[in-house]
Structure formats: structure tokens, C-alpha cells
Amino acid sequence: MKNSVIKNPEFKNIFISASIxxxxxxxxxxxxMYFTWTGLNRKIIMKNLCYIGKAVSKNPELESDIMESILNDADDRYIELGKSIASKYGYKPNIKLNIAPIIYDYYKMNIAYNIIFFIAIIAALYIILYKNFKVLYDKLSYLCISTEKIVDGNFKVKLFKEKEGELSKLNFEFNRMSKCLQLTLEELREEKKLLKNMISDISHQLKTPLTSLKMFNELLLDGADEQTDVRREFLGKSLVQIDRMEWLIHTLLKMARLETGVIELNKEESDLCEAIKEEIMSLNMKIKMKNIQVITNGLDKPLYLKFDKKWMGEAIRNVINNAVVYTPNYGTITISAEKKEGIIRIIIEDTGIGISKEDLPHIFSRFYQGKNSKTMSQNGSGVGLSLTKLIIEKHNGVIEVNSFLGEGSTFKFILPME
Structure with missing residues (x-):
């Protein structure tokens, strides 16, 4: 505590100024005082000179005795005699100061100097304290004004910089608090904007399947259910739309939970190659239905990495599923994994329809559907790749894509080995 007080700039300024x-x-x-006592000494000398001149003028033979008495210390033999003689004229050792004009004048002068001295010290200390506390008051006033500005939403205000001391810490913490509040407010605005966009997107995406379900239901109510084939067709189409809505809602909920930080990834060290093979197996039925050949490279050796098995599996499955959907029958999908220079790469390459140059920059945007995706699959929603990108970024990784229309696509997951 003592050291922090000494380091305080205001205390140092007061101490240094007061000391000077x-x-x-x-x-x-x-x-x-030197000039006062010098003057007093001169007055006494002049008085003695007067005494010497007067005494010697009347008694020249006593000149040496008189000078010896003045220049040397008092001789006790003559002090008593001097007292008896001087007492006849009222001059005694305990005489009052006002009886001895020379001493009394300099006594009054000394008192005056002391009064002036103490007044000067008090005035100087008052000026020092006033000046330094005014500076401190101005800084605190600026702090209050800055606080009011921050409350009003003006985060551009910054406090003055101090070299050291408690005010320096206060300024640093205030600026840090201002920045934290600004970031928090911006995050809240972004979350509000995200929620607004998400609600708009969900309502837009659910509108089409709901309209279809409503139409199928109306047709059945109007008598279409009398024909078994027609009823079965309508119910089949309704099931497809219901499945689509169910998948869309689940996917959007997953994205919302990740984006808003409601859930934390449970990262554990696991074999990434094993996770990839599990996702391939989960899509095995779709792959066989289209007679697609799946080639794997580097999955025979384990690659250990800290990741959330559930969420990473979701990201890998989304990309492989897209490769299956957009690759024609008897096509090829190549899935590779490799470790190099502290990173792991997962490469998923297909011989599908590819992505146009115009669509490529937007494929990770939520609900974006390129022209070719619409022609190849009516069930696409444009959220799968957006969710995949979010999951990879939550693992501190990046996702890259290379594609040319009609030549297939290559997706790369680049994950750091923590």
C-alpha cells in the first residue's frame, strides 16, 4: 500500500512541489536571519565603539583595559562590580526587552520574519494542494462525463493516459470496461440481427412445404382419397415435405445453439479417420443406390485429434452427403486424410456436376441455393454447408472448396493439431 501511494503521480507532484x-x-x-543577526551584530559593535570612544576620551590610560574587556570573554571578577554600578541606573540582567532598544527592535523584526515565513509556507501548501487537487478533480469530472457518454452509447470516449499510480489502473480498467461493453452491445445487436434473419429464413423455408401439405390435404378432402393410387401418391409427397421440415428445423436449431454459444463442444482426443469411416457407413445405402464408387486414402492409419465426435461427424456427413446427391450414378467420390506440418487435412472430392463460378462464393451462406442444386435436388435447403462451416470454425479450422461446373468439387477441412 505504501509503495502504491508513493508511485501515485498526484502524491509525487505534491511531495516534490512542497519540498521545493x-x-x-x-x-x-x-x-x-543571517542579515538580521548581521545587522544586530553591527548595531552592538557600533554601540561598543561609542562606549570605547567616550571612555577612552576621558580616560586614555584605560584604553587597553577597555578593549581587552570588549574583545575577550567577560571576566567574572568585574561582573559583580558592573552589576552594582549598572543597577543604579536600572540596567539589570533581567531587564525587559523594550528597555534595550537595539535588542527589542531586532526581536520584533525576527517575530515579523517568522510570521511571514509561516504565512508563506501555509500559502504555498494551499496553492500546491489546490493546484494538484484541481487536476485530480478535473480528471474525476472527466471520468464522470465519460461514464455518462458510455451510458448514452458513445464508446469512442477514451480516458487520459497515466504513466503509473492508481489513476493509471483506473483509466486502464475504465477503457477495458468500455471496450467490453461495446463488444457486448455489438454482440447483442448481432444476435438480434441473427435471430431476426433466422426467423425470416425459417418462415421462408417452411412456407413452401407447408403450402404443399395444405394443398395435398385440400385435394384429399375434395375427394382425391377415393382413388387409392392418388391417395398414396399425395401421402408420399406429404411425407417427403414433413421429413424436409423436420430436417430443416433440427439443422437450424443446431446452428442456433452453436452460433449463440448455448452449447460448448466436447473436444476429446479421438481417431479422426475412424469418425470419417463411420460417416461413410451411415451413407452406405445412398451410395449403393447410385452405384457410386468411394475411394479412401490415408484412412487405414489413425490420426488423433481433439474434436467433438458428434459435431465433427455432422460436418463430414453433410459434405459427403452433398457429394452423393450431386454426383451422377456410377460416379466416384474420393475421401482422403493426411497429417502435415501440425495440421490435418480431410479432402472430399467428387465427380459430380460441380459448382458454377457465380455460385461458388455464396455456397456457405445460409439458405443459399445455386442454380444447379435446385435442378439436382428439390429437397435442398441451403443450410447444410453453412452448418458445416460453423462446426469447422468452432474447431479453429477452415474449410476450402475448389469446383468447376461439370467437373466436380473438392472440399478441404484444414484442422490444427492442438
Whole structure:
């Protein structure tokens, strides 16, 4: 506590200023005392000279005795005699100061100097304290004004910089608090904007399947259910739309939970190659239905990495599923994994329809559907790749894509080995 007080700039300014002024006033006081006592000494000497001149003029033979008495210490033999003689004229050792004009004048002068000295010290200390506390008051006033501005939403205000001391810490913490509040407010605005966009997107995506379900239901109510084949067709189409809505809602909920930080990834060290093979197996039925050949490279050796098995599996499955959907029958999908220079790469390459140059920059945007995706699959929603990108970024990784229309696509997951 003591060291922090000493380091405080305001305390240092007061201490240094007071010390300088106190030393200066003391120097002036000592100088004035020197001239005062020098003057007193001169007055006494002049008085003695007067006494010597008068005594010697009347008794020349006593010149040496008189000078010896004045220049040397008092001789006790003559002190008593002197007292008896001087007492006849009222001059005694305990005489009052006002009876001895020379001493009394300099006594009054000394008192005046002391009064001036103490007044000067008090005035100097008052000026020092006023000046330094005014600076402190101005800083605190600015702090209050800055706080009011931040409350009003103005985060551009920054406090003055201090080299050291408690105000320096206060300024640093205030600026840090301002930045944290600004970031928090911006995050809240982004979350509000995200929620607004998500609600708009969900309502837009659910509108089509709901309209279809409503139409199928109306047709059945109007008598279409009398024909078994027609009823079965309508119910089949309704099931497809219901499945689509169910998948869409689940996927959007997953994205919302990840984006808003409701859930934390449970990262554990696991074999990434094993996770990839599990996702391939989960899509095995779709792959066989289209007679697609799946080639794997580097999955025979384990690659250990800290990742959330559930969410990473979701990301890998989304990309492989897209490759299956957009690859024609008897096509090829190549899935590779490799470790190099502290990173792991997962490469998923297909011989599908590819992505156009115009669509490529937007494929990770939520609900974006390129022209070719619409022609190849009526069940696409444009959220799968957006969710995949979010999951990879939550693992501190990046996702890259290379594709040319009609030549297939290559997706790369680049994950750091923590």
C-alpha cells in the first residue's frame, strides 16, 4: 500500500512541489536571519565603539583595559562590580526587552520574519494542494462525463493516459470496461440481427412445404382419397415435405445453439479417420443406390485429434452427403486424410456436376441455393454447408472448396493439431 501511494503521480507532484517550496522558503528565511543577526551584530559593535570612544576620551590610560574587556570573554571578577554600578541606573540582567532598544527592535523584526515565513509556507501548501487537487478533480469530472457518454452509447470516449499510480489502473480498467461493453452491445445487436434473419429464413423455408401439405390435404378432402393410387401418391409427397421440415428445423436449431454459444463442444482426443469411416457407413445405402464408387486414402492409419465426435461427424456427413446427391450414378467420390506440418487435412472430392463460378462464393451462406442444386435436388435447403462451416470454425479450422461446373468439387477441412 505504501509503495502504491508513493508511485501515485498526484502524491509525487505534491511531495516534490512542497519540498521545493519548503526548501526555497527555508533558504530565504535563513538568509533573512543571517542579515538580521548581521545587522544586530553591527548595531552592538557600533554601540561598543561609542562606549570605547567616550571612555577612552576621558580616560586614555584605560584604553587597553577597555578593549581587552570588549574583545575577550567577560571576566567574572568585574561582573559583580558592573552589576552594582549598572543597577543604579536600572540596567539589570533581567531587564525587559523594550528597555534595550537595539535588542527589542531586532526581536520584533525576527517575530515579523517568522510570521511571514509561516504565512508563506501555509500559502504555498494551499496553492500546491489546490493546484494538484484541481487536476485530480478535473480528471474525476472527466471520468464522470465519460461514464455518462458510455451510458448514452458513445464508446469512442477514451480516458487520459497515466504513466503509473492508481489513476493509471483506473483509466486502464475504465477503457477495458468500455471496450467490453461495446463488444457486448455489438454482440447483442448481432444476435438480434441473427435471430431476426433466422426467423425470416425459417418462415421462408417452411412456407413452401407447408403450402404443399395444405394443398395435398385440400385435394384429399375434395375427394382425391377415393382413388387409392392418388391417395398414396399425395401421402408420399406429404411425407417427403414433413421429413424436409423436420430436417430443416433440427439443422437450424443446431446452428442456433452453436452460433449463440448455448452449447460448448466436447473436444476429446479421438481417431479422426475412424469418425470419417463411420460417416461413410451411415451413407452406405445412398451410395449403393447410385452405384457410386468411394475411394479412401490415408484412412487405414489413425490420426488423433481433439474434436467433438458428434459435431465433427455432422460436418463430414453433410459434405459427403452433398457429394452423393450431386454426383451422377456410377460416379466416384474420393475421401482422403493426411497429417502435415501440425495440421490435418480431410479432402472430399467428387465427380459430380460441380459448382458454377457465380455460385461458388455464396455456397456457405445460409439458405443459399445455386442454380444447379435446385435442378439436382428439390429437397435442398441451403443450410447444410453453412452448418458445416460453423462446426469447422468452432474447431479453429477452415474449410476450402475448389469446383468447376461439370467437373466436380473438392472440399478441404484444414484442422490444427492442438
Amino acid at each position: 517550496i519548503f526548501i526555497g522558503i527555508n533558504f530565504i528565511y535563513i538568509l533573512s
